[in-house]
Amino acid sequence: RNAKLVLLGDVGTGKSSLVLRFVKGQFVEFQESTIGAAFFSQTLAVNDETVKFEIWDTAGQERYHSLAPMYYRGAAAAIVVYDITNAASFTRAKKWVQELQAQGNPNTVMALAGNKADMLEARQVPVEEATTYAQENGLFFIETSAKTAINVNDVFYELGEYYILQITLLWDGRLLLHTTKKFLCSLFLLINV
Numbered sequence: 001r002n003a004k005l006v007l008l009g010d011v012g013t014g015k016s017s018l019v020l021r022f023v024k025g026q027f028v029e030f031q032e033s034t035i036g037a038a039f040f041s042q043t044l045a046v047n048d049e050t051v052k053f054e055i056w057d058t059a060g061q062e063r064y065h066s067l068a069p070m071y072y073r074g075a076a077a078a079i080v081v082y083d084i085t086n087a088a089s090f091t092r093a094k095k096w097v098q099e100l101q102a103q104g105n106p107n108t109v110m111a112l113a114g115n116k117a118d119m120l121e122a123r124q125v126p127v128e129e130a131t132t133y134a135q136e137n138g139l140f141f142i143e144t145s146a147k148t149a150i151n152v153n154d155v156f157y158e159l160g161e162y163y164i165l166q167i168t169l170l171w172d173g174r175l176l177l178h179t180t181k182k183f184l185c186s187l188f189l190l191i192n193v
């Protein structure tokens with residue numbers, strides 16, 4: 001099952017680093033700023049299923065903002081990233097959530113990742129504030145560190161689980177509709193005979 005996944009967030013929050021950690025298990029101390037967007041793919045086993053994530057790592061610089069819809073349109077999943085040591089990046093993350101809710105696909109499953117959780121001494125965004133915000137907006141929330149790898153796989157795994165659940169429910173719904181239609185047709189024929 002192929003699932004398009006997009007990462008959005010302010011410049012320097014660690015979007016590329018999270019992808020690099022998830023896809024290659026690496027961390028680069030001086031990661032270069034993304035230009036436009038970068039593409040990666042990674043397969044993940046979720047319960048009995050396999051999800052192949054087609055990952056778009058977007059550039060956080062404001063001048064690339066207008067390109068973002070190209071990447072989030074039709075996305076099955078989105079990770080909005082902020083940096084727990086930078087309050088402005090949390091404000092920016094909320095703007096991304098708003099934009100996705102207004103212009104994205106209503107079926108996109110969204111996660112909010114508070115990255116750089118290894119830098120607790122420099123924290124500017126309280127975990128309670130982000131938890132409350134995520135609950136109010138129906139987002140899966142977790143604090144991550146691309147540097148130490150904490151919770152990085154969990155974000156992708158959780159989104160994979162949501163995605164599988166969603167398509168299973170959709171499939172079950174279609175099956176139910178199909179069976180009901182068949183039943184009603186048989187009933188109609190029976191009455192006419």
Ligand SMILES: Nc1nc2c(ncn2[C@@H]2O[C@H](COP(=O)(O)OP(=O)(O)OP(=O)(O)O)[C@@H](O)[C@H]2O)c(=O)[nH]1
Pocket residue numbers: 009010011012013014015016017018028029030031032033034035058059060061115116117118119144145146147148
């Ligand atoms: N301490 C710490 N540093 C991190 C972490 N994640 C990323 N960084 C550092 O933060 C800087 C920016 O990381 P990037 O991954 O380039 O951030 P980005 O969001 O992709 O940035 P743009 O591509 O410019 O939007 C780099 O120097 C990374 O090494 C983390 O979890 N902990």
